[in-house]
Amino acid sequence: AQKITQTQPGMFVQEKEAVTLDCTYDTSDPSYGLFWYKQPSSGEMIFLIYQGSYDQQNATEGRYSLNFQKARKSANLVISASQLGDSAMYFCAMRDGVRGSQGNLIFGKGTKLSVKP
Amino acid sequence: DVKVTQSSRYLVKRTGEKVFLECVQDMDHENMFWYRQDPGLGLRLIYFSYDVKMKEKGDIPEGYSVSREKKERFSLILESASTNQTSMYLCASNLQGDNEQFFGPGTRLTVL
Numbered sequence: 001a002q003k004i005t006q007t008q009p010g011m012f013v014q015e016k017e018a019v020t021l022d023c024t025y026d027t028s029d030p031s032y033g034l035f036w037y038k039q040p041s042s043g044e045m046i047f048l049i050y051q052g053s054y055d056q057q058n059a060t061e062g063r064y065s066l067n068f069q070k071a072r073k074s075a076n077l078v079i080s081a082s083q084l085g086d087s088a089m090y091f092c093a094m095r096d097g098v099r100g101s102q103g104n105l106i107f108g109k110g111t112k113l114s115v116k117p
Numbered sequence: 118d119v120k121v122t123q124s125s126r127y128l129v130k131r132t133g134e135k136v137f138l139e140c141v142q143d144m145d146h147e148n149m150f151w152y153r154q155d156p157g158l159g160l161r162l163i164y165f166s167y168d169v170k171m172k173e174k175g176d177i178p179e180g181y182s183v184s185r186e187k188k189e190r191f192s193l194i195l196e197s198a199s200t201n202q203t204s205m206y207l208c209a210s211n212l213q214g215d216n217e218q219f220f221g222p223g224t225r226l227t228v229l
Contacts, residue, residue, distance in 0.1 A: 009157075033216050043126075045207065045220035052216075091159060095216065104150070104175070105218060107160040 002027045004094050006108035013082045014116050020067070021077040021111050023092030033095040034075040035105065036066065040088045048090075051075060079113075087115045120144070121221035123208050129227045136195040138224050140208030147213045149191035151175075151183065154205040154223075166191055167213070198228045 003026040013019040025034065036048040051059045051066045059066045067076040079086055089112050093105040124139035140149065148167050152160040152175075162175030164183040172183050180202060184192045191210075195202055205225050209218040 004159075006159075035216070037220075043205065043223040043225075045209075047217050047219075050216050093160075104162060104165060105160075106162075107152075109157055109159040 002029070002032075002094060002106050004092050004106055004108035006092055006111050008111045009109075010112040010114070012114050012116055013079075013086075015084060016081055018078060018080045019082055019113065021079070021090050021092075021113065023075045023077065023108060025073050025075060025092075025094050027073075027094065034066070034068070035093040035095070036064070036075075036077045037091045037093060038086075038088045039091065039110075045091070049077070082115045084115050084117060087113060089113075121208060121210055121219050123206075123221040123224050125224050126222060127225050127227075129229065130195075130198050131229055132199060134195075134198050134228075136198045136226065136228075138193040138195075138206055138208075138226070140191045140193070140210075140221055141189055142191075142210040142219070143189065144210070144212075144219070145188065146210035146219075147188070148211050149185065150209040150218065151181075151191065151193045152207045152209065153177070154207055160207065163193065198226075200228050202226065203228045 005024045032053045034051045038046045049061045049064045051068045058068050063080045065078045089110045091110045092108040121142045150165040151163045154160045161177050166172045166185040182194045207223045208221040211218045
């Protein structure tokens, strides 16, 4: 069965430093997609970055990059130059191969990132 | 910009009440989803719909039903609310074949 694992319930990072949020996944489907979402304390889910299983290069979006290691089934999010506004919950998600035609996502349990000034 | 709206940000109901949570999207998306979010459990899919009047059970459908009479609107119904349904409820939508899901602001439901 498809599964997403985020092993870090909470993390601290100093402002302006880089931080890596871990995500491992499990699927037998050769075609899948991996996502990262940010959820500030206000509650809305904000899409950050997407990586397809056949993409040759790691995805990047501004200060966000996805360290995709297919053989290890990991899709870690790297945030460079952390800002106070990065303090939030971060969720890793995978498009479900079984119900993927409808775009269903499986979510990890999340990592709470706190950026210290 | 895609807009997904939910009828209430906060809702307080009593055990046994029938509860309706409404979600509306304005981008003609085929797919709509209802999740609940609980601390330490992440987001779990309750139901989804890929077309008007079509619905599929997600991972935790027990105690819930849904209705999709119009393409833009997807309602989550708690037939008889219970205290273990106290949670944050998130609605999302996307286009068929698209990767990203767009989320509403969430409804924090408390059942007393």
